[in-house]
Amino acid sequence: MTATEILGTRRVRGGRERARVVVIGGGYGGQLAAQSLARRTDATVTLVNDGDRFVQRVRLHQVASGQPIDAPRFADLLGGTGVRFLDDRATGIDLAAHRVSLRDGGALDYDVLVYALGSHTPIPEHAHDVSTTAGAARLGERLRDARTGRVAVVGGGLTGLETATEIAEAFPRLTTTLVTDGALGADLSGRGAAHVRRVCARLGVRLLEHASVVAVRPDGLTLADGADEPADVVVWTAGFAVGDLAARAGLAVDARGRALVDATLRSSSHPDVVAIGDAAAAVGSDGSVVRMACATAMPAAQHGARTVAAVLAGSEPRPWGFRYAVRCISLGRRDGLLQVVHGDDRPRDLVLTGRGAARVKEAICVNALRVQTHPRIPTSA
Numbered sequence: 165m166t167a168t169e170i171l172g173t174r175r176v177r178g179g180r181e182r183a184r185v186v187v188i189g190g191g192y193g194g195q196l197a198a199q200s201l202a203r204r205t206d207a208t209v210t211l212v213n214d215g216d217r218f219v220q221r222v223r224l225h226q227v228a229s230g231q232p233i234d235a236p237r238f239a240d241l242l243g244g245t246g247v248r249f250l251d252d253r254a255t256g257i258d259l260a261a262h263r264v265s266l267r268d269g270g271a272l273d274y275d276v277l278v279y280a281l282g283s284h285t286p287i288p289e290h291a292h293d294v295s296t297t298a299g300a301a302r303l304g305e306r307l308r309d310a311r312t313g314r315v316a317v318v319g320g321g322l323t324g325l326e327t328a329t330e331i332a333e334a335f336p337r338l339t340t341t342l343v344t345d346g347a348l349g350a351d352l353s354g355r356g357a358a359h360v361r362r363v364c365a366r367l368g369v370r371l372l373e374h375a376s377v378v379a380v381r382p383d384g385l386t387l388a389d390g391a392d393e394p395a396d397v398v399v400w401t402a403g404f405a406v407g408d409l410a411a412r413a414g415l416a417v418d419a420r421g422r423a424l425v426d427a428t429l430r431s432s433s434h435p436d437v438v439a440i441g442d443a444a445a446a447v448g449s450d451g452s453v454v455r456m457a458c459a460t461a462m463p464a465a466q467h468g469a470r471t472v473a474a475v476l477a478g479s480e481p482r483p484w485g486f487r488y489a490v491r492c493i494s495l496g497r498r499d500g501l502l503q504v505v506h507g508d509d510r511p512r513d514l515v516l517t518g519r520g521a522a523r524v525k526e527a528i529c530v531n532a533l534r535v536q537t538h539p540r541i542p543t544s545a
């Protein structure tokens with residue numbers, strides 16, 4: 165369906181026009197918000213995503229190691245919900261005119277906009293990434309071609325750790341090194357950090373800690389102390405960034421370009437915009453900005469939908485009040501770590517490890533997809 169056709173279908177119900185909600189970005193946050201809005205309101209809900217399939221980003225390191233994953237079509241996920249789907253790219257927002265312009269030349273008018281454009285990993289030349297399906301698939305081909313050789317995974321966060329262990333398990337003939345500028349597992353409990361180190365040792369993942377990468381070359385890395393770290397394949401996982409659409413439009417943003425929101429997830433400069441997921445700087449119950457994570461994007465989507473429903477009903481939206489519960493990390497397909505955390509994300513001395521943790525992590529990933537069509541399932545972690 166084209167944007168013009170959608171605008172032409174705005175209907176009148178009971179003598180008043182239905183409100184128009186446009187959701188841009190169909191990731192864990194935007195797709196779930198669109199589903200929730202269709203159930204909670206009688207607005208016309210339009211979801212715009214640049215691609216016709218839902219991407220399970222939390223499984224992209226599996227794609228890189230050659231495992232097929234489900235990528236359901238939005239047409240199937242949204243079937244029967246009344247949400248209109250548009251495979252297009254949002255290229256601009258006119259906040260005064262309440263209009264989103266699209267790559268195909270069309271435009272969508274909105275009464276409320278849900279901004280959910282997510283994030284990506286900016287990568288240096290000669291490096292690979294696992295932050296998009298195309299990037300992960302390219303890396304997978306490169307790893308299969310390499311057969312033997314050295315892989316350097318740069319970034320000691322959760323994505324780097326999941327990627328390095330997945331590659332080491334799937335490609336045992338490659339030598340995998342995890343390069344981090346800090347100490348691996350510094351933000352885990354002592355037991356959690358000890359477990360990830362044990363698993364890295366078992367899988368043959370070499371650790372290069374307190375090593376800051378200043379350049380990626382075709383044949384490896386240059387470190388801040390001048391040392392060379394040879395590598396045939398470099399995977400860059402050091403940090404997510406957001407696009408500049410919000411900033412270009414004139415929405416209030418933080419230094420990283422994420423939309424600033426109030427406690428109800430409405431833009432602090434334009435309250436007819438609700439921002440969720442990686443593209444928003446939402447604050448949890450402890451007062452700090454929540455991590456860019458599926459574990460925060462989905463609860464934000466459900467709350468954002470409640471906020472929109474309240475605004476459309478003319479009532480006062482409620483604050484989000486997000487609290488963390490657990491961090492769940494895959495360490496290959498047969499091991500994992502569940503790190504129980506305080507509401508503010510500080511680790512508690514409580515972990516589940518091994519096959520049990522791998523099974524729980526798999527169940528969480530399955531549930532993250534299931535919630536996309538059952539938006540009332542709670543998603544607190």
Ligand SMILES: Cc1cc2nc3c(=O)[nH]c(=O)nc-3n(C[C@H](O)[C@H](O)[C@H](O)COP(=O)(O)OP(=O)(O)OC[C@H]3O[C@@H](n4cnc5c(N)ncnc54)[C@H](O)[C@@H]3O)c2cc1C
Nearest residue numbers: 189191192193214221253254282283441442456457458459
């Ligand atoms: C390998 C990997 C493993 C991860 N593991 C975990 C994990 O275990 N737990 C966890 O909590 N998080 C994990 N994450 C992070 C998690 O995937 C993200 O935080 C989450 O996807 C954010 O959801 P989102 O809806 O904000 O954005 P996204 O999922 O990034 O979705 C944004 C969508 O918007 C679309 N889009 C972007 N720009 C435009 C535009 N201009 N017009 C139209 N559409 C657009 C994109 O194509 C995309 O479909 C992982 C990430 C990676 C890469």
